[in-house]
Amino acid sequence: MLRTLDLTGVDGAYRTLLPRGSFDVEAAVAVVHPIVADVADRGAEALLEYSEKFDHVVPPSLRVGAADLRKAADELDPQLREAFLESIRRRREVAGALELDPDPGPAILADGASVGLRNIPVERVGLYVPGGLAPLASSVIMNVVPAQVAGVTSIAVASPPQREFGGLPHPSILAVCALLGVEEVYAVGGAQAIAMFAHGVEGLCDPVSLITGPGNIYVVAAKRLVRGLVGIDSEAGPTEIAVVADDTADPAFVAADLISQAEHDPMAASVLITDSTALTEKVVAEVERQVVGQLHEERIRTALTGRQSAVVLVRDLDQAVAVADAYAAEHLEIQTADARAVAARIRNAGAIFVGGYSPVSLGDYSAGSTHVLPTAGCACHSSGLSVRSFMRTVHVIDYSQAGLMDLADGIERFAQAENLPGHAAAVTVRRPR
Incomplete structure (x- = not known):
């Protein structure tokens, strides 16, 4: 199912040779431009029309009521509730321990000359949570927790209305909002949600200063369109995984991890980088075995056979590291004999998962790390969403x-x-x- 790209005889210039899907944001900008302008002009009336057109349901209220949030939390399966709370706890602990920069003391440059530094949280943020192919309740945690740790005082969440839930966003998304204490939640999806956040809608939603969260190409296009009016976290493309593995890796583990990202989206990228032809054969066979009967089998097969996915064959681990850095994966797994040593050599990745027991799924939910990460090779210059994303650094000059x-x-x-x-x-x- 996975094609093989042989780079064993290539030295350098890997970036242009590696598999990458097409993601034409400019074409999508032309589509969303009239939507964004219409929401800016007509506000709630336009939001309701686009809900009916794109989500095939008109929400009973664009802003989700407090009773609906409480109801979603109260009706959660108890074990799922514990899973949500543990994910929240670990993300908050990592955010507080590793990502929150304390205000350092001022630099004293001479008598009567100092420059200090203050980290000031953004006042108001709009967080977008996808609800199309998968209702990403985990994205609520990944966006809200670092914003709260940063000290953002006004947090609004938007997620598409779902016809099967009476025009409300998915119950899991509402439940996590309730568990996090987020009370401003909107049943608005797509480009129109981004427009609502950026321009505000009179009587419904005040404009924000920063918009974060993943979405489809039209969400990305809308974020590009309003960038400058507001800040954005990134222009996230389809999800991607790269696995650097040698002949010590478990083929079943590698195959399962490639499949796990492929089930996100037909455009998702799954790339195996290895110097072992024996492992390649075993992984390809495992992928075929494991994919049969999967809930999203058709979606997975489309992603794994697409131009964005491949097995990349390299000479040795040195070349594997160079290829991985050139690819700059959103998620990079290291499944080699000395995984920690190999991981320490990587410069470009959104997040690095070390060893056979640190799968991307762990980071997606409960590792404590962020899962809102740079895609499409942007990990060579950009970072994942963290507490710092919600803060501004201000110099204080005192002479x-x-x-x-x-x-x-x-x-x-x-x-x-x-x-x-x-x-x-x-x-x-x-x-x-």
């Missing part, structure tokens, strides 16, 4: 007259050299008279 005068001559010369005499004058006027 006395003496501290400024120590630098006055240099600043005036600098300003004159840039042909900005007004800048120089703003210093000169402060000289002792």
Whole structure:
């Protein structure tokens, strides 16, 4: 099912050779532009029309009521409730311990000259949670928890209305919102949800400063369209996994992990990077065996046979590391004899999963790490969603007259050299008279 791409005789320039699906955001921008403009112009009336058109249901209320949130939490299966709460606990603990930068003391540069740094949370954020092919309750946790740890005081969540649930978002999504104490929840999906967050809808939803969360290509296009009016986390494409494995890896583990990402989306990418032809044969056979009878078998087969998925054959682990860095996977698993040592050599990945017992599914739900990660090779320059994503860094400059005068001559010369005499004058006027 998986094609094989042989790179054993290639040195360098891997990025252009590696499998990658097409994701034409610009084409989608043309589709969503009138939607975003319409929501900005007509507000709730437009939202209701697009709900009927795209979600095939008109919500009883665009904002989900507190009673519906409580009901969803109260009706949760007790064991599922415990799973949600443990995921929340671990994500909050990791966010607080590793991602929350305390305000450092100021840098004292000279007498009367200091520069401090403050980390200030964004005031209001809009968090989008997909509800199409899979109702991603886990994405509620991955977006809300770091925002709360950062200290964001106003959090709004939007997720598509579901016809089978009377126009409300999926009950699991509502239940997790309730468990997290999020009370502002909207039954709005797609590009129109992004437009609602960015422009606000009078009498319904105030505009936000930052929009985060994954979505389909139209959600991504809408985020691109409103970027600048608001901040966005990223333009996330279809999910992807790369597995670096040698002949010590368990073929059943590798196959299951490739399948796990393929079931997300027909455009999902599953890539195995290995120097072992024997492992390749076993994994391909395992994939075929495991995929039969899967709930989403057709979707999985489409993803695994697509241009974005492949087995990449390399000479050795050194080349495997170089290929993995060139691919810059959203999720990168290392299943080798010395997985920790190999993982330590990786520079480009959204998240690294070390060893045979750290599958991507662990990170998707309960590892404590984030699962909102850069895709499409963007892990070479971007990071996953974290507490820092919801904070702004502000320098605080505090100089006395003496501290400024120590630098006055240099600043005036600098300003004159840039042909900005007004800048120089703003210093000169402060000289002792």
